[in-house]
Amino acid sequence: MQARGIAGSLRHRLGRPLTWGAILVFGLIWNAARWGLAPDGLDLDGEALAPFAWGFTLLVLAPLPWQWTGDPRPLASPARGLVQALPFGLLCTWILVALLGAGGLPAPMMGHGRMGGHGPHGGMGRGGPRGGGACGSEGGLPGAGLPGAGLPGAGLPGAGPQGRRTLIAAGAYLSFLVLLGAILARMERAETAEAAARDAADRTRLRALQGQMHPHVFFNAVSGVAELVREDPAGAERALLDMAGLLRQVLDLGERTAHPLAAERQLAERYLALEALRLGRRLQVTWDWDGSLDAQEVPPLVLQPLVENAIKHGIAPERGGGELRIRAGRAGDGLVLEVANTGAPPEAGRPEGVALRNLRERLALLGLDPAAAFALVREGAWTRATLRLPLEIPDHG
Known part of the structure; x- marks a missing residue:
């Protein structure tokens, strides 16, 4: 697609109630799962907003790099789409983590020190006295600190186990964004092709019906003229x-x-x-x-x-x-x-x-x-x- 087609596709997704319903359901279920595991620890900050932001990114923005071709073709080739989707996904991931902080990489079983370690403000975590840092790995479930280090620099090499976990989580979300974007782009192309086929069939049927009227009109006219020939x-x-x-x-x-x-x-x-x-x-x-x-x-x-x-x-x-x-x-x-x-x-x-x-x-x-x-x-x-x-x-x- 070219820029105009991309803009039309984006408007189509934004105008579908199903899109917003899916984002809402995704965010509510995700937060409900987190609240069920830590009912006293869900903060209405970036941590709670993260699943809604990710839902919007996945369902609305992820197909864009797969749809950009620069020409009338509706879908990029797999190689081109992957080359475009990877940096686009990295940018989206970095922006979300930067804007939402520790909630930028949401996970229903993990939070700011909920399952162990110290709390986000330096206090003891709810999971027990053990562990260190905002989301310590001791005293909690394995990998419990994943979202706790959602800052952009947390995944740098040498940042320790927490940084490596964050990097792995970011990679998982990036892979999901790229894969879901490809699937949604292809589904949208199939819907567009189906709608075009239906429209073509309707046009053909409409013209056939209009053509049916032509001989009908003249049949009645000729019948009337026949009555006048002798009289x-x-x-x-x-x-x-x-x-x-x-x-x-x-x-x-x-x-x-x-x-x-x-x-x-x-x-x-x-x-x-x-x-x-x-x-x-x-x-x-x-x-x-x-x-x-x-x-x-x-x-x-x-x-x-x-x-x-x-x-x-x-x-x-x-x-x-x-x-x-x-x-x-x-x-x-x-x-x-x-x-x-x-x-x-x-x-x-x-x-x-x-x-x-x-x-x-x-x-x-x-x-x-x-x-x-x-x-x-x-x-x-x-x-x-x-x-x-x-x-x-x-x-x-």
Whole structure:
């Protein structure tokens, strides 16, 4: 990854509640274990903060050197990652030990003279009278002084058994930091690849559904024109011209997953022009349109299916036809498209047609809840189809 990718990965980890939950649980369990072994000796200083600081370092910062490649590759090679992770881990270890003092190398069984030796202020340790120094090794468990000499210089050669123990502990924590960083970096890469695969599958499915609408629209249009050929040849000719314009506009959509609302209205108007030639005065159309929303991006072919459904199942079956009202406006922080029609009510138990099923599936693939975004209800003499869309449509292109 490059710097921008590294920053995005870091923000992703920092924004995950799971990360902070794991750090909290890690620190609480660690301190509870220490308190259980020395209930009268846990100080709310660097010693208690150390496991939280180490948890943050391990879960948030450790993957960074494995992710830095300087190019678009998501992960460094094992050799490069190790070369970068070792000095990074040494720096993190030194900083934590320097900032947290004796608590910089936390261990649940070890503390400031808890298990033997003198206390941190020169007094006798709680483990007994034996031992010397802040964390004497006599009178306590083997290795009990590990965290007691957490100062940066404690691990220098010649510093005695305590310094060697501190150096060993620092090495163990460094190894764990490098290893966990490699594991977490690879897990994050796998999650990213899986998310990209899901997104690609969703895009493919979305385009397939959008492509399914194209022949469906023209099938209905051709059916309408066929009725005019004998009764009104001139009208049939005009209908064919309108259908050619509709075909051109639909094909121009290509693989786009959004276009201006004005283009969506134009699609519906051309479809209505075809239906008007077939139905004549039986179709009365009223528009209530907020022109300020014309530039708003919406998914293609969301209004036409509602218009088609209203005419096909509501107005066309009625001998006297019916009225169609089309509205576009704002509602809170979203956009509302509404198509209402008189005429035959929806038949109870009748499955939805291709257009509405297709619309619901496309809404789901765009990350919207179809049950909340779309509703079809009967209110008195009117059947009302309402579509609610956010002002920002998720990008699946």
